[in-house]
C-alpha cells in the first residue's frame with residue numbers, strides 16, 4: 614500500500630504507519646465490502662462512508678476507502694486531492710493500475726483510493742460490459758493482501774462506477790436523510806437492486822439508514838414511517854443518525870467525527886451503527 618503522505622509525518626509515526634502497511638500486506642482474512650449508495654445527492658453518503666471507515670480504524674482495523682464520486686469529497690476530507698487523474702481510481706479503471714499503488718494512508722488510519730473529477734468520463738470511455746462492471750470485484754477478491762473492510766463512497770448516479778460498487782459489495786448501506794426526496798432516491802435504489810437480482814444471482818444484503826433525523830420535526834418521523842412501509846423490516850437499521858452539528862462541521866476541518874468531536878451525538882450514532890453491523894454479522 615502506498616505511504617506517499619507519510620513523509621509529512623515525524624519519524625516515529627512514519628515507522629508506525631509503515632508497520633501497519635506491512636501488516637496489511639501480510640494479512641489474509643475475510644473482508645467485508647460495503648457500498649454506500651443512494652440515487653439522491655446530499656443524503657449523508659459521504660458522511661456515512663467517512664465515519665464508518667474512521668470508526669473501523671479506531672477499532673484497530675485497517676479499512677480501505679474507495680472514493681467513486683467524481684466530486685471526491687471523501688478524498689478531500691481525508692486531505693488527499695490528487696492533481697493527476699492517474700493518481701486516483703481513474704487509472705485503476707482505465708489501465709488496471711493496482712489499487713495498492715493508488716491507495717494512501719490517511720491520518721485517520723484509513724487507506725484511501727482517492728477519486729478525481731475525470732471519473733465523470735468513464736461511462737463514455739468504458740461502456741457497461743460484464744467485464745467492466747466486475748472490474749472492482751475482481752480486483753478486491755483477487756488481491757493477495759485483503760484489508761479487513763472496504764467502504765466505497767458512491768455518487769448518486771447508477772452509472773459504471775456505482776454498478777462496480779454494487780457488483781463488488783457484500784452489503785449496501787443506503788442513507789436516507791429524513792426528507793421525501795431522499796426517501797424517493799432510496800426507493801429507486803430498491804427498484805434498481807431488484808432489477809439487478811437476476812444478474813447478481815442473490816438478494817444483495819442491504820440496510821436503509823435514516824440520517825439527519827430530528828425528533829422535533831414531523832417530517833423526520835413521517836419519513837421513518839414511510840421507510841417502514843416501503844422496505845423489509847430487517848433491512849432498516851435500528852440505529853438512526855441524528856442531525857448533529859459536529860457531523861456537519863468536521864469535513865471543514867478535514868476530520869472524521871471521532872477526531873473532531875469524540876463525545877458528540879454524531880460520534881455516538883456512528884459508533885452504534887458499527888456495533889449494529891458487527892452484531893448482525895455484516896461486518897467483521
Ligand SMILES: Nc1ncnc2c1ncn2[C@@H]1O[C@H](COP(=O)(O)OP(=O)(O)O)[C@@H](O)[C@H]1O
Nearest residue numbers: 654655656657658659660825855856857860861
Ligand atoms: N447527521 C448529520 N447532521 C448534520 N449534517 C449532516 C449529517 N449528515 C450529513 N450532513 C451534512 O449534509 C451535507 C450532505 O452530506 P453528504 O454526506 O456530503 O451527502 P452525500 O454524500 O449523500 O451527497 C454535508 O454538508 C454534511 O456535512
Ligand SMILES: [Mg+2]
Nearest residue numbers: 658659682686
Ligand atoms: Mg458524497
